[in-house]
Amino acid sequence: MKDKRLLFAFPHPDDESFGPGGTIAKYAREGADVHYVCATRGEVGTVDPEMLKPYEHLPADQRLGALRGQELRNAADILGLTGLHYLGYRDSGMPGTEPNRDPRAFINADPDRVTGQLVKIFRSVQPQVVVTFDPFGGYGHPDHIFIHQRATEAFHAAGDPARYPEAGAPYQPQKLYWAVFPKSLIKFFVLLLRVTRRDATKFGRNGDIDLKEIAAHDYPSTTHVNIRPYYAIKQEASSCHTSQLSGGPARFGKIQKWFMMTEHFRLVEPNAGGQRLNERDLFQGVTG
Ligand SMILES: [Zn+2]
Structure with a gap:
């Protein structure tokens, strides 16, 4: 077990790379143990049927999960993850869609059981x-x-x-963060869409992303991690999630790229007063 241990808990293969992929790569390369707990295999979504061909021996409802599991395995190797831990649920899909009702869907899981699974992992890898x-x-x-x-x-x-x-034996992690992003950028984008007469409430590949609603949930960051040296690794890991990229890897302009050189987090434990902080390191103040 390394001196520094970090754990990310998200529900889908790709949340780790598209989100804080640069931060994962940074700490892994700096010698920390970095674990990813992934609740599902991202079984919901549309995908080019060609990509599912290697998985035709599996039942139809397991093929996309198998493909996305492999994509995550590849991304994990590139990012340098120490451990990949699945909770074993199914992707619940966006609100109001049919997969919400699947009894195997993550949102239909017994909350205490999920908490227990997470507690077991926390106690074992001790982040x-x-x-x-x-x-x-x-x-x-x-x-x-x-x-x-x-x-x-x-x-x-x-x-x-x-x-x-x-x-397992009790173990108390010291810091809890939310991965966040600056909503000022989204607000600017909503404005841009309005000018070009596009609907900011029905954005994205499936038209199911409401940018106005997203901008309204503003959680200011306390911690800014410079990922410039790891940006290429993040891009490489993101490109492993081929099934989730329409038209190949995203290309960004210079200004967008500049914004993407920093990943943002909000410290919530310990930060009772919701203080404004200006941390540069997730391990700042960590002891032992
Ligand atoms: Zn996700």
Whole structure:
């Protein structure tokens, strides 16, 4: 076990690379143990049927998950992840869609059971720092919101010997962060869409992303990680998630690229007063 240990808890293969991929690559290369807890295999979504050909021996509803699991395996190797831990649920899809009702969907899981699974992993890999989504899940995906709730609960339960005694010896992580992004950029983008007469409430590949709603959930960051030296690694890891990239890897202009050289986090534990901080390192103040 390394001296520095960091754990990210998100629900889908790609959340790790498209989100804080640069931060994962940075700490892995600086010699920390970096773990990824992924609640599902991202079984919901449209994909080019050609890509599922190698998985035709599997039942139809497992093929996309198998493909995305392989994509995550490849991304994990590039990022330098120490451990990849699946919770074993199914992608719940966007609100109001049919996969929401699947009893295997992550959002239909027993909350205490999910918390117990997380507590067991926290106690086993002993991360000083835990990162999950904000209470709106970045853009409102029900799985993102659910992992936020469960990881928050597990953060507090892991150090309590009275809770989940069967999940191993108590271990209390020191810091809890939300992965966030500056909403000022989104607000600017909403304005830009309005000028070009496009609907900011029905954005994205499937028209299911409401940029106005996203901009309204503003969680200011406390911690800014410079990922410039790791940006190429993040791009390489992101490009492993081929099934989720329409028309090849995204290309960014110079200004966008400049914004992407920093990844943003909000410290919530310990930060009772919601103080404005200006951290540059997720391990700042971590002891032992
Ligand atoms: Zn996701």
